[in-house]
Amino acid sequence: MSQLQAVKLIAFDLDGTLVDSAPDLALAINAMLLDLGREQFPEQTIRHWVGNGAEVLIKRALSGSSAISSDIEESLYLQAKDLFVQHYSEKLCVASKLYDGVAESLEQLSKLNVPMTIVTNKPGVFTQPLLEALNLAQYFDVVLSGDSLPRKKPDPLPLQHLVERCEVEMADLLMVGDSKNDIQAAKAAGCRSLGLTYGYNYGEDIALSGPDFVADSLVSLLELIKGSVTA
Numbered sequence: 001m002s003q004l005q006a007v008k009l010i011a012f013d014l015d016g017t018l019v020d021s022a023p024d025l026a027l028a029i030n031a032m033l034l035d036l037g038r039e040q041f042p043e044q045t046i047r048h049w050v051g052n053g054a055e056v057l058i059k060r061a062l063s064g065s066s067a068i069s070s071d072i073e074e075s076l077y078l079q080a081k082d083l084f085v086q087h088y089s090e091k092l093c094v095a096s097k098l099y100d101g102v103a104e105s106l107e108q109l110s111k112l113n114v115p116m117t118i119v120t121n122k123p124g125v126f127t128q129p130l131l132e133a134l135n136l137a138q139y140f141d142v143v144l145s146g147d148s149l150p151r152k153k154p155d156p157l158p159l160q161h162l163v164e165r166c167e168v169e170m171a172d173l174l175m176v177g178d179s180k181n182d183i184q185a186a187k188a189a190g191c192r193s194l195g196l197t198y199g200y201n202y203g204e205d206i207a208l209s210g211p212d213f214v215a216d217s218l219v220s221l222l223e224l225i226k227g228s229v230t231a
């Protein structure tokens with residue numbers, strides 16, 4: 001992996017990048033489907049539906065497919081959403097775990113004084129409690145959730161908002177994520193991106209989205225950043 005020019009700000013995706021949240025998301029989705037008397041799905045299937053926020057996840061579950069059916073009634077969606085929020089809030093961090101290398105890498109990165117932020121499509125009601133449950137909240141100066149702004153990734157708006165708020169140039173920002181939504185947002189915004197190979201990318205190879213860097217662990221990010229930070 002080649003070295004980076006100075007990185008002055010890192011934006012991390014959350015689900016599939018820092019935390020494997022799919023087990024708890026799948027439990028909450030299946031509890032919702034059970035309450036509605038509908039077919040439940042294996043975690044392995046639900047994993048591939050994560051990435052575009054809770055509304056899309058719920059609608060995919062109601063469709064039984066990653067392609068959302070056009071005949072989901074608004075009243076059914078609203079009922080399902082209430083059930084999902086209730087179930088996921090109750091068991092937000094039971095089976096969810098940090099990926100290998102995440103805790104150590106964030107600690108090391110914080111010592112290098114590179115400001116770190118979160119840009120997730122997860123709704124805000126879940127983001128901060130999950131960061132706290134995983135003991136990560138202290139690392140992040142800014143946390144943008146899927147409903148913090150009018151549009152979410154792959155739209156560039158969250159990254160544009162972030163650089164303005166943190167008073168850095170877009171060229172100083174590195175987006176780190178596991179999904180094509182992260183890489184597409186970075187490309188649309190004009191910042192660099194690092195794609196991680198282990199998360200949820202609808203079963204696709206992240207390299208196909210063309211990130212500037214590909215890594216199979218956050219430890220590689222740490223090495224890359226160390227190379228870009230001048231003492």
Ligand SMILES: O=C(O)COP(=O)(O)O
Pocket residue numbers: 013014015016050051052053054057119120121122123179
């Ligand atoms: O909640 C989601 O759908 C995905 O969230 P993420 O942007 O942190 O991957």
